[in-house]
Amino acid sequence: MSNDPVWKLVVDYPAGAVHPDDAPAYLAGELRSDWAPPGWDPDEEYLERFKTDRFIWPVVRKYYLSRSSAVGRALLLEYYGAKVRLLRSKPLEFEERNFKRPLRLVQCGAE
Secondary structure (H helix, E strand, C coil): CCCCCCEEEEEECCCCCECCCCCCCCCCCCECCCCCCCCCCCCHHHHHHHCCCCCCCCCCCCCECCHHHHHHHHHHHHHCCCEEEEEECCCCCCCCCCCCCCCCCCCCCCC
């Protein structure tokens, strides 16, 4: 078993990309749907993929299992104007634990 770390991104979005704290509670701190990076002009591939010309921020997962995937996402976010910090956890260790009650064995129809 490896003792690899997990990675996390802390993202600071550009000014105007996030609703301010004094916005209604359901919007405060959320990304604005009407914001786009300066010079935003979606290409045909973007329009076909997302079915909109509106800018959509790339998704940020809670944790990344590899440094390369975390860095790749960070670079993409920074390309659109965000500032990103990459955090590394301490190495993780997993231990096997017994269940309080036995697991059920589910039979499949395929044999």
